[in-house]
Amino acid sequence: MDITKFLDLALELETEISKIYEFTAELSGDQPVAAQLRMLASAEINHANIIRSGISFHDADPDLLKGIRMDSVEAAAGLDEARSLHVSLEQGSIRFLDGLRKLLDLEERFERIHITASVVFADSSMKTLFGSLAKGDKSHIMTLRALIESYGGMA
Numbered sequence: 414m415d416i417t418k419f420l421d422l423a424l425e426l427e428t429e430i431s432k433i434y435e436f437t438a439e440l441s442g443d444q445p446v447a448a449q450l451r452m453l454a455s456a457e458i459n460h461a462n463i464i465r466s467g468i469s470f471h472d473a474d475p476d477l478l479k480g481i482r483m484d485s486v487e488a489a490a491g492l493d494e495a496r497s498l499h500v501s502l503e504q505g506s507i508r509f510l511d512g513l514r515k516l517l518d519l520e521e522r523f524e525r526i527h528i529t530a531s532v533v534f535a536d537s538s539m540k541t542l543f544g545s546l547a548k549g550d551k552s553h554i555m556t557l558r559a560l561i562e563s564y565g566g567m568a
Contacts (some may be wrong), residue, residue: 416471416478422488424464426523429495431457433516436502446560449541467543471483477535495519510566523547524550543562 431471434454438447498515501507507515534540 415479416559417468417474419481419483419488420464420468420471420478422485422492424461424468425559427457427461427464429492429499430516430519431455431461433499433502433512435494436499437509437512437516440512440552446563450559455543455554456517456553463542463546467494467539470539477534477536477539479535482533491519491523496534503542510561513561513564516567517554517561520550520553520557524554 429456433452433456434450438450438454441447441450467478494515498512498519502512534543
């Protein structure tokens with residue numbers, strides 16, 4: 414997989430996760446919980462915008478990003494899982510709390526393989542720009558754990 418395709422895939426993943434957070438906010442039936450989930454959705458949109466910036470920088474100077482360390486199959490599988498979760502939530506075939514747990518699993522997995530670990534950067538400013546994505550995932554994980562525990566579940 415080339416860098417452009419990988420960044421496009423990462424953009425799709427961030428966008429899909431944002432949609433899932435928006436949908437789970439509607440499912441929650443609890444205004445404070447919905448507000449937290451909408452904040453997470455907004456953060457995912459910010460992540461998508463950072464990736465869009467990276468795509469623009471890469472288009473302007475392809476040497477800024479040197480390569481990919483991540484297997485394309487793993488990246489595509491993550492997007493497929495996110496889409497499947499979204500469909501399951503929409504169809505009601507998964508409970509709200511289980512949906513939060515699956516979101517937590519996705520966030521934990523993608524924190525470990527985030528773009529700073531997946532892309533080889535030639536420029537330190539690009540690494541810093543993309544590094545904010547991994548930091549955001551850590552806060553998403555903490556928020557999801559707290560929400561799961563507030564519903565009496567184990568995170």
